[in-house]
Amino acid sequence: MDENLIESARKVVETWGGKYFFVDFVDNPVSFIKRWKSDGGLVVHLTMYGLPLEEVIEQISSTESRVLVVVGSERVEGVYYGLADYNVAVGNQPHSEVAALALFLDRFYKGRELYLNFGDSKLKIVPQARGKRVVRNG
Amino acid sequence: MDENLIESARKVVETWGGKYFFVDFVDNPVSFIKRWKSDGGLVVHLTMYGLPLEEVIEQISSTESRVLVVVGSERVEGVYYGLADYNVAVGNQPHSEVAALALFLDRFYKGRELYLNFGDSKLKIVPQARGKRVVRNG
Numbered sequence: 001m002d003e004n005l006i007e008s009a010r011k012v013v014e015t016w017g018g019k020y021f022f023v024d025f026v027d028n029p030v031s032f033i034k035r036w037k038s039d040g041g042l043v044v045h046l047t048m049y050g051l052p053l054e055e056v057i058e059q060i061s062s063t064e065s066r067v068l069v070v071v072g073s074e075r076v077e078g079v080y081y082g083l084a085d086y087n088v089a090v091g092n093q094p095h096s097e098v099a100a101l102a103l104f105l106d107r108f109y110k111g112r113e114l115y116l117n118f119g120d121s122k123l124k125i126v127p128q129a130r131g132k133r134v135v136r137n138g
Numbered sequence: 139m140d141e142n143l144i145e146s147a148r149k150v151v152e153t154w155g156g157k158y159f160f161v162d163f164v165d166n167p168v169s170f171i172k173r174w175k176s177d178g179g180l181v182v183h184l185t186m187y188g189l190p191l192e193e194v195i196e197q198i199s200s201t202e203s204r205v206l207v208v209v210g211s212e213r214v215e216g217v218y219y220g221l222a223d224y225n226v227a228v229g230n231q232p233h234s235e236v237a238a239l240a241l242f243l244d245r246f247y248k249g250r251e252l253y254l255n256f257g258d259s260k261l262k263i264v265p266q267a268r269g270k271r272v273v274r275n276g
Binding site: 012016048049050051052053054078081082084087089090091092093094096098099100101102103106111113114115116117118124125127128129130131132133134 | 150154186187188189190191192216219220222225227228229230231232234236237238239240241244249251252253254255256262263265266267268269270271272
């Protein structure tokens with residue numbers, strides 16, 4: 001368990017808001033996914049071997065279930081492909097997992113995430129052509 | 139200099155194509171940027187303090203100059219803000235630099251990057267709902 005990761009996520013949330021963000025470690029991801037599904041959740045697995053994002057994103061976005069996004073690294077065991085409701089390719093080429101997640105979420109939220117401000121943030125950025133301008137929120 | 143990074147990029151290009159991708163390390167990024175500009179290139183700096191992506195992307199995309207994208211980490215010195223032709227925020231909140239780069243490039247290429255296949259790749263993925271299918275290219 002990477003305590004630094006947990007702590008740094010906690011600090012970002014404290015300053016910039018978004019209280020529903022948190023980091024957790026699970027011992028058994030497969031049983032976590034199975035439980036998610038049996039609770040009625042949808043499972044999306046991002047993999048360069050999957051179906052093109054643009055072909056499936058509308059179907060996925062229209063769900064009323066909670067969505068779990070699974071992102072693996074270089075070697076992902078076959079069980080995840082089988083458990084996923086959707087295996088989605090953000091481009092059928094090698095790429096960064098972080099980039100894949102970013103583009104998936106961008107399409108899922110229809111670009112609105114770029115304008116998100118959390119009501120519980122302490123600070124707020126005022127966009128500038130040059131330099132930095134940060135103000136207290138509220 | 140991270141030889142592993144260079145080697146792993148080289149291997150990806152060898153298998154998946156895109157011969158114009160390469161990794162290089164520069165000792166003095168500031169003078170690199172200055173030379174880029176004096177050669178007529180455009181400099182885009184991604185920073186959460188900048189102007190919203192959607193406000194400037196059309197202007198940036200319409201350039202006929204070569205574009206250098208600068209992505210820093212937590213502490214970026216002021217000089218970069220001054221040298222950049224555009225300081226661009228991919229959301230005015232803390233975020234992954236990789237995610238910012240991914241979304242910038244996505245808007246820059248108008249989503250076409252998702253369908254890119256390099257002619258010089260040895261392998262090609264055939265998208266699948268489940269599992270993996272890879273074939274030789276050509």
